[in-house]
Amino acid sequence: MNVVICIKQIPDTTNVRIDRKTNNLVREGVPSIINADDLRALELGAKFKEEFGAKIYVITMGPPQAKEALKDAIAFGLDEAILISDRVFAGSDTLATTYVLSQSIKKIEEETGHVDLVLTGKQAADGDTGQVGPGIATRLNFALGAYIMKLDEIDLKNQVISAIRRLDRGFEKVKIKMPALLTIMSDINEPRYPDLPNLIHSIKYEPRVWNYKDIDADSKKCGFFGSPTQVVRANIPPARKGGDIVSKNDDPNIAADKLIEALKKFKNARLIETLRPLIEGDL
Amino acid sequence: MMENKRIFVLVEVVNDQPHPVSWELIGKAREIASKLEGSEVWGIVLGKDRDQICNEAIYRGANKVLYVKGEDLNDYINYKYRKAIVEMVRKYKPWAFLVGATLEGRELAGTIATELKTGLTADCTGLDIIPDKELLEMTRPTFGGNLMATIMCPEHLPQMATIRPGVMREMPPDKSRTGEIIVEDYTLPSLEPLIEVLERTPVTSKVNLQYAPVVVSGGKGVGGPEGFKQLRELANLLGGEIGASRAAVKQGWISDEYQVGQTGKTIHPVIYIACGISGAIQHLVGMKESNIIIAINTDENAPIFGISDIGIVGDLNKVVPALTQKLKALLSKPKAG
Amino acid sequence: MKIEFDVVVIGAGPSGLSAAYVLAKKGLKVAVIEKGEYPGSKSVMGGVLYMNPLKELIPNVVQLLKESKAVERNVIEQNMWLVNENSVLKIGHRNQKWKEKPNAFTVLRANFDRWFAKQVEAAGALVIPKTKVEDFIKNGDGKIVGVKTTRPEGDVYCKAVVVSEGVNPLLTMKAGLRKKDIGAKDVAIAVKEIVDVPEAVVNNLFKVEGDFGATIEILGSWSEGMVGIGFLYANRDSISIGCGVLIEDLRRKKVKPYELLENMKNHPAIADLLGDYRNTTKEYLAHLIPEGGYYAMPKVYGDRILVCGDAAMLVNSVHREGSNHAITSGRLAGETLLEAFEKGDFSEKTLKSYYDRLNDSFIIKDLYKYKDLTGTIEKNRHFIEIYPDMLNNAATKFLDVDGTPKGEEQLEILKMIRENRSLGGLTLDALKLWNSVR
Numbered sequence A: 001m002n003v004v005i006c007i008k009q010i011p012d013t014t015n016v017r018i019d020r021k022t023n024n025l026v027r028e029g030v031p032s033i034i035n036a037d038d039l040r041a042l043e044l045g046a047k048f049k050e051e052f053g054a055k056i057y058v059i060t061m062g063p064p065q066a067k068e069a070l071k072d073a074i075a076f077g078l079d080e081a082i083l084i085s086d087r088v089f090a091g092s093d094t095l096a097t098t099y100v101l102s103q104s105i106k107k108i109e110e111e112t113g114h115v116d117l118v119l120t121g122k123q124a125a126d127g128d129t130g131q132v133g134p135g136i137a138t139r140l141n142f143a144l145g146a147y148i149m150k151l152d153e154i155d156l157k158n159q160v161i162s163a164i165r166r167l168d169r170g171f172e173k174v175k176i177k178m179p180a181l182l183t184i185m186s187d188i189n190e191p192r193y194p195d196l197p198n199l200i201h202s203i204k205y206e207p208r209v210w211n212y213k214d215i216d217a218d219s220k221k222c223g224f225f226g227s228p229t230q231v232v233r234a235n236i237p238p239a240r241k242g243g244d245i246v247s248k249n250d251d252p253n254i255a256a257d258k259l260i261e262a263l264k265k266f267k268n269a270r271l272i273e274t275l276r277p278l279i280e281g282d283l
Numbered sequence B: 001m002m003e004n005k006r007i008f009v010l011v012e013v014v015n016d017q018p019h020p021v022s023w024e025l026i027g028k029a030r031e032i033a034s035k036l037e038g039s040e041v042w043g044i045v046l047g048k049d050r051d052q053i054c055n056e057a058i059y060r061g062a063n064k065v066l067y068v069k070g071e072d073l074n075d076y077i078n079y080k081y082r083k084a085i086v087e088m089v090r091k092y093k094p095w096a097f098l099v100g101a102t103l104e105g106r107e108l109a110g111t112i113a114t115e116l117k118t119g120l121t122a123d124c125t126g127l128d129i130i131p132d133k134e135l136l137e138m139t140r141p142t143f144g145g146n147l148m149a150t151i152m153c154p155e156h157l158p159q160m161a162t163i164r165p166g167v168m169r170e171m172p173p174d175k176s177r178t179g180e181i182i183v184e185d186y187t188l189p190s191l192e193p194l195i196e197v198l199e200r201t202p203v204t205s206k207v208n209l210q211y212a213p214v215v216v217s218g219g220k221g222v223g224g225p226e227g228f229k230q231l232r233e234l235a236n237l238l239g240g241e242i243g244a245s246r247a248a249v250k251q252g253w254i255s256d257e258y259q260v261g262q263t264g265k266t267i268h269p270v271i272y273i274a275c276g277i278s279g280a281i282q283h284l285v286g287m288k289e290s291n292i293i294i295a296i297n298t299d300e301n302a303p304i305f306g307i308s309d310i311g312i313v314g315d316l317n318k319v320v321p322a323l324t325q326k327l328k329a330l331l332s333k334p335k336a337g
Numbered sequence C: 001m002k003i004e005f006d007v008v009v010i011g012a013g014p015s016g017l018s019a020a021y022v023l024a025k026k027g028l029k030v031a032v033i034e035k036g037e038y039p040g041s042k043s044v045m046g047g048v049l050y051m052n053p054l055k056e057l058i059p060n061v062v063q064l065l066k067e068s069k070a071v072e073r074n075v076i077e078q079n080m081w082l083v084n085e086n087s088v089l090k091i092g093h094r095n096q097k098w099k100e101k102p103n104a105f106t107v108l109r110a111n112f113d114r115w116f117a118k119q120v121e122a123a124g125a126l127v128i129p130k131t132k133v134e135d136f137i138k139n140g141d142g143k144i145v146g147v148k149t150t151r152p153e154g155d156v157y158c159k160a161v162v163v164s165e166g167v168n169p170l171l172t173m174k175a176g177l178r179k180k181d182i183g184a185k186d187v188a189i190a191v192k193e194i195v196d197v198p199e200a201v202v203n204n205l206f207k208v209e210g211d212f213g214a215t216i217e218i219l220g221s222w223s224e225g226m227v228g229i230g231f232l233y234a235n236r237d238s239i240s241i242g243c244g245v246l247i248e249d250l251r252r253k254k255v256k257p258y259e260l261l262e263n264m265k266n267h268p269a270i271a272d273l274l275g276d277y278r279n280t281t282k283e284y285l286a287h288l289i290p291e292g293g294y295y296a297m298p299k300v301y302g303d304r305i306l307v308c309g310d311a312a313m314l315v316n317s318v319h320r321e322g323s324n325h326a327i328t329s330g331r332l333a334g335e336t337l338l339e340a341f342e343k344g345d346f347s348e349k350t351l352k353s354y355y356d357r358l359n360d361s362f363i364i365k366d367l368y369k370y371k372d373l374t375g376t377i378e379k380n381r382h383f384i385e386i387y388p389d390m391l392n393n394a395a396t397k398f399l400d401v402d403g404t405p406k407g408e409e410q411l412e413i414l415k416m417i418r419e420n421r422s423l424g425g426l427t428l429d430a431l432k433l434w435n436s437v438r
Ligand SMILES: Cc1cc2nc3c(=O)[nH]c(=O)nc-3n(C[C@H](O)[C@H](O)[C@H](O)COP(=O)(O)OP(=O)(O)OC[C@H]3O[C@@H](n4cnc5c(N)ncnc54)[C@H](O)[C@@H]3O)c2cc1C
Pocket: B218, B219, B220, B221, B222, B244, B245, B246, B247, B248, B259, B260, B261, B262, B263, B264, B265, B275, B276, B277, B278, B279, B280, B281, B282, B283, B286, B296, B297, B298, B299, B302, B314, B315, B316, B317
């Protein structure tokens, strides 16, 4: 079984600060980390290797410093890491990103004969789009199993994966045909703390680097020029302001009444099914 | 371009019921259409026996409804929906295509946009028209809500966006509205079954923080594991989940699966009720994007009041049970005036 | 798989990296194990790095550093401000020579340590981050044969260990080289902020240009009588501002370190200089500095083990020379081990020569010279409390045009000084004071 895991290096968004004077996002000094969902995908890859002797490839499209993320990935005990990096990739939106990544996966397919499984995170915490996984699956014409939170079985003989995925409406127990692309939710497992031999191996490991020619990409479909969407501007949202204190040391029953009265003014509360009679009744 | 600019809105159906986000999007699309000459709003409904929903889409403000009628389309299965919708888009050439940013919606929109090779702006919280460009202006939070990006898709059609539930205003249904319902009888070509759904279960899992519409969260002020019971009761009443600050988790009053914040979960429920939580920055980063924040705290200077929409200064041990009782009484009453 | 190195270095601070550099250069197999995310990720330093010790290690270091982004500014001017409630006396020294031959740079440790670690890796050592050493592995005879880390399969075997763990000497204690933990009177706490200031404004505030920088040391009323020193260092487009005080003093006065820093930032002299830039804090750090000096030193050598840098307490009292002592001690530890490897003998007897080297170097001489300094300052609180005040009063009297005839004014100053100390003594004291804090 050959598996490709797509990971993304992102700034630690919980550490992103805003310079209120210049209204800029201060990224300097903000540590780069591997996207949390992707770490779970790596853990899954490590388990596949242990269980089935799967061969695991890790790829990322990003600037040269994204190599660090790949080295960290190798510390999970995985086989190979490839950095997909080229100036023509700069400014890629999701459509261009899925193009570059799917070309890279095809290239791995060429090298190895077949790719049975692609794993991505459900969503990257910087862009928050969650589109890359579905996009790659579409381009490769792989079965798409999005939002996987539990893997029950991988039946290599029949080429089917049994899994549970999460949707807004509930859970779906599904059978997915291989080759497949799964997007991984962070509840699926806890990423390991790599052991020292693997860590040392990863420090010494040098990822391969592929440019747009290496993956037979059409440069017009990459980067800024290959991206249908354009960012017009980016603003720092105003800090959330506190509203009223509606009750101060009242009798609890009065406090509760005041709270409910105040809540009725928030139309969004009707999104809560149980509250709907209350809110609509008063509209 | 003199032809009509069609704004498609996918009407998402869950368990034969329309998802509220669909009406919110039709409402928003109407607002946009009013600023854009020669445009109209189309609701897209898939499945069978959906006439009722088609009508409601009109009452909610759609000019037209495209009813893609097919046996195979009753349940959402990505590859089937993708196939049918892509064909419809190719046939009717919409100018824009809006989908609710539910998990299903985001998966579907991602695959459709890729197949159509057009741009998709995910999880928007703002939509407008760029006046002299006649383009959609789509605004969305990135970097965990630290940055709002405004995005356009100038050269590809349709301009696609998924939009977060709960941020757009729906229009109240109006039965006097009329509109054409275009029925497309659709038979899915025989496709290789890529995914098969064996079983669907509604959400009842143990810890449901990330998807709960209401989170009743407790901190150090809760005082002990016992105290979380009253929070649980309120959460259950509202169909929500409980959460916790790290201080409460560290005390061992509740397991760390419930922790909200920098080292816990980042959530944006419709209502977040912070009980006995001071509002440390590490906590706030995990919940400040909630739609409505309610804070109950004995200390009127607690920083949590700096971001809460509704503040109650008082003892949670008294206010929470009172609130639960009141709500119970109110909600069990038949819907009167 | 048994993981083996010739030498394991614990901690990738300046001292550990120096030791590793020396050893790796000579082809030994060295691992530097660092618990932080990367070298320097957790370290704090006020930010002045002297070049001499580094030059002895890497001869062309100044050139290399200039080409890198690892250092901030070349310090060509040093100032001492003596402050009382509402006035300040400024003493400064600017040296053209330093423009050509840099004496010191301001640095941000996260950048410098990472750069230094890269040099060490280039020399052939392996730097292993995100891994904490927990204990030693000992053989049947109780001899150290390796270290245990927090990682699964995390044992690392080696012939010798360099302990460069910084101010918190847990492993030094585990090795039995230090009997008890350092006491409150042996440590100062330093708090520091980095405030964002545009490059042009830094130039303007410190009256420097290009890559040149300046430093200001601040003594006086802000510390409320506690033994402490404040500082302002010019970085490229930020300023390091901080202060260090003895923990015991803080306890006694029940003041929190950051309150003290606020206090200092709000002194009129600093408020005037920085204006609103005081509040553009982008990083806030707190760290301990060992101040015990000579008397607090552990035994720095043993069978197969050497201790260097802060872990060996090689820091001058209320002083900003820690990293240079760390670098020198690391180099000496490395050189000692090279000799040991030549002999094939890592016993305590051979390694004792590390202590002799330290003795011959300026480090211990320095430490010895100042061994009573913290004590001295404590006993003579006039260093902190009276002098700044007195000198400022003198200056006020001298410069204020209040109608008093000049002759009388000077008489008054003289009287004032005579009442407190002799004029000569005063000047000398002022210089001594400066010397002791810089
Ligand atoms: C690196 C790091 C990561 C962290 N990550 C997280 C994280 O992910 N999540 C998180 O929550 N914290 C996190 N913290 C901890 C955070 O800084 C705070 O310590 C924590 O959030 C405080 O929890 P609290 O508000 O429950 O407790 P406190 O700050 O002690 O506040 C208790 C509040 O309860 C009120 N109160 C007391 N009794 C009552 C009563 N009877 N009725 C009503 N109100 C009452 C008090 O007035 C007070 O405001 C992190 C800290 C660090 C350093």
